[in-house]
Amino acid sequence: MSRVFEALCAHLKTHPEAEVQDAVKFLYQASFGGGHFLSDPDGAYQYLLKEAEIANRDAPYTEALGEQYARINLSALQELSPKTLFAMFKASSEDTPTDKTAFLSLLDELENADLFDKAEKAAFLKSYRAAGCPAVHHSEAYRRAYHPAYRVVKKAYADFLSAFIAIDKLTAEKAPVTVAIDGLCGSGKTTFAALLQSVYDCNLFHADDFYLPMPMRTPERYATPGGNVHWERILSDILEQIPKNESFSYRMFDCGVMDLGDAVQVTPKTLNILEGSYSTHPELIGRYDLKIFLKTSPETQSARILKRNGPARHKMFVEKWIPLENLYFTSYPVEKQCDLVFTT
Template sequence: MRQELERLLDTHRAQRPEMQPQDYYKLLYQREFGCGHTAPAPETAERHLMEEYARAAGLPGADAVPEHVKGAALPGCVEDIGNGLCRIYLNGVWSREALRLLGRVFCATAREHKGETACFAAVLDGLTHWADAVLPPRDAQTLRRQTGTLRAAGCPAVHHSAAYREQYAPHYRVVRRCYADAWPALLLAQRVLESVSPGGHALLAIDGRCGSGKSTLAAHMAQVFGCPVFHMDDFFLPPELRTPERLAQPGENVHHERFLREALEPFAAGQPVRFCPFDCSAGVPGSAVEIPAASFAVVEGSYSLHPSLRGHYTASVFVTCAQAVQRARLTARGGADSWAVFEARWIPLEETYFKAHAVQALADLTLDTTPFV
């Protein structure tokens, strides 16, 4: 951690030489505690973002922010601050929908990320050691004194210094880095969610290669939008249906008929969804679960875009990654023996299905998770 902390401080000092002691403290406070201890209401977060962006962009008011801007790329720059967090800056051209999403991921981060006071104390020790080694003696002494005062006050949150605000005009939000990585897919999910008419229902499907992060992406959507998630692994094909004739057909090693009958059709009818997830270790259905009725849900897993299911989705995402990354992730998950099984059996079945049914080509968005940690 010491080296990572020193790299972070060195980088910020080089990029922003006007940083004052409280700005270094604020950087590390955000690194530990994120955007704060209390999650704001989404409506409040959105309103503040609209107003702040309008001021920063020189617009006459929040109403002047356009609803849409072409493209799904993250408008502002992303700056890692460590500990799985980043700052997303309000530079660039933002739209109202992008600001709504930023407000949602900001609120989700506030709910999920909780720092530790003891860890922060250790980080502040690292800050003072770094300052003694890097900063001019007088500046290091000032930083040590101000940091000591803040420690005595209980390590409160602070604002940027006046010099920092004047020089750099900071406008950003601290969010989990994974949300920045998944931004295009989250924006697509938000569009689906916001397209649902009163009393209506919509589904977004996430298909793709094993080890690419389908379940992780679905979990991010559940956290940001509060939506239920259906997992295709719960509808694994039971032994009595694994006939040579069926398994010879691409994509037929999932019980898509049961998924349609027990999940998609009740969901579309506005009803709770009740089913028994298949227990792969026992080879039989497990205990029944019930998912309450909702207006928007996510379906994740290989074969979720099977031709018999595709027409039930409003939009879809195909998740992929480089083969070397796939191997590393699956090996880390289950060991070398597990990777050997995937390589010999499951991956060839998936690739045959992808090719036979043009799964990636027909998806609304492809998300390559190769660069993601």
């Protein structure tokens, strides 16, 4: 049984009034997300606001549609900003898959499963396939029983929903807001930061742009937990500048010349994110409004680094960078000091 079909079966157990077309809709959304590009974003946002007024406030915030997509129920708007949810929905709709191969396999799986009346299911699926397998609405029975009100988004948005809620709360209360994303290499910090940037108009900084300059690369420095990042410059060039709410510039380390590169100009924004290992170094941790930690299993970490960096650099990570990270994580209570922790 596929992961998507497992999710469907779990959904049907909690939604016994669902009909065949509701199952098809579930599988369609699991395959294609929202299923369409937003041709009228302003109108779609206004519709979201109207629908939120009558949404079931007791519905669970999220429901996975398999491994790629999820439903975020409008009940989440009790804590999540409508603008944030709409941005998630819009971003998730911009690269809708078009290949129907996997979806057609799911329909076959549905037809062969011991679900619904067999003759009724076969008749519906025959007619549905003949029509070209379009998007469908929920059945009237489903609507009466469950009053569905949700938006389909990429699953990662649902997985990190508590982080979006925390950021929405902070940015509604103050400005500027500064967020740190620390964690193990290969845990998805950069990917998560890009996910946040797809929703928020924010400044994003990377700890990897603050490598140690050559004169500081001494055995004594590397022996210091967290010493293999130039935290002094992160502090002076970034974290001390953000609260001033003024334009500033900084220079990223350029590995091509093993020295600092050209200046990068920064415009003041409400949200500012620093991602990367060592971003919550003891000398930096007090500068953040929200601290997030990402972790993963050693097996997953190794597989991701190998896929991302290739065998030669994977060996370097195993022999050098991971031990230095582990020294940092065992020397300081990094994970415990973070406000949110995610396992990826």
